Amino acid sequence: MNFEQLTYTVRDRVALITFNRPERMNALTKVMEREIRDAMEQAGQDPQVRAIVLTGAGRAFCAGMDLEELEVLPPDDIRAQKWMRPYDMNRRADYQTRYSYFPAVHKPIIAAINGAAAGLGLIMALYSDIRFASSSAVFSTAFAKRGLIAEHGIAWILPRVVGPGHAADLLMSSRKVSAEEALRMQLVNRLVEPEALLDEALAYARDLADNVSPRSIRVMKRQLWEAPYQTLGEAVADANKEMFLSILSADFKEGVQHFMEKRPAEFTGE
Structure with a gap:
């Protein structure tokens, strides 16, 4: 463009x-x-x-x-x-x-x-x-x-x-x-x-871009901009849901693996 x-x-x-x-x-x-x-x-x-x-x-x-x-x-x-x-x-x-x-x-x-x-x-x-x-x-x-x-x-x-x-x-x-x-x-x-x-x-x-999970940033940005409209209880419930989903993600697996293997991360955002 x-x-x-x-x-x-x-x-x-x-x-x-x-x-x-x-x-x-x-x-x-x-x-x-x-x-x-x-x-x-x-x-x-x-x-x-x-x-x-x-x-x-x-x-x-x-x-x-x-x-x-x-x-x-x-x-x-x-x-x-x-x-x-x-x-x-x-x-x-x-x-x-x-x-x-x-x-x-x-x-x-x-x-x-x-x-x-x-x-x-x-x-x-x-x-x-x-x-x-x-x-x-x-x-x-x-x-x-x-x-x-x-x-x-x-x-x-x-x-x-x-x-x-x-x-x-x-x-x-x-x-x-x-x-x-x-x-x-x-x-x-x-x-x-x-x-x-x-x-x-x-x-x-x-x-x-290189060292942080794009998926984590995507979710965190939404959480930060949603928080002004939420009660604390709603924010905690939302975080609990997102935490469960993050543990199932490819980026979580890569986050653990690259740390254990002491190598640069290769996050996909998935």
């Missing part, structure tokens, strides 16, 4: 998806929005891909929606069916909306945040599973300074990542947050020097 506003490559079982409008700080357009969805779907379905890294070209990760896209008013109704994923009864409905679909991709998504992540760029980073950031990255919700509101579920996910107080601060003030402060509030998981960011994110993704 050819893309116009992003690049997509696969190497060593890792898909690298790069926002590619550096002259506009990778500001989101309708074209890019459609392409990122297609690229995530492609990576999710590709048996040669076991992990996904999302980053931006140039000095920004994604600076939010391109304001030129909003000049024609009224804009498209964001509730329109065309912006929804094709309904899949095997995926939770919460994770089939316009931007909340990253959790429905059954592979780990690592955001390598190389620069500014604002508005929708921050939302996509939040819906990723793990966030590495350049020490020069800057974060902002931006919405209140544009006369907008907490869009696309950020009022649900941001408090779960940084806590209610930090979420209220970031949303209501729309202030810029440095990489160091983002790490302190756990908005990001790891800070890396700018020149090493992509290499470190890719190395982490390759480690997942």
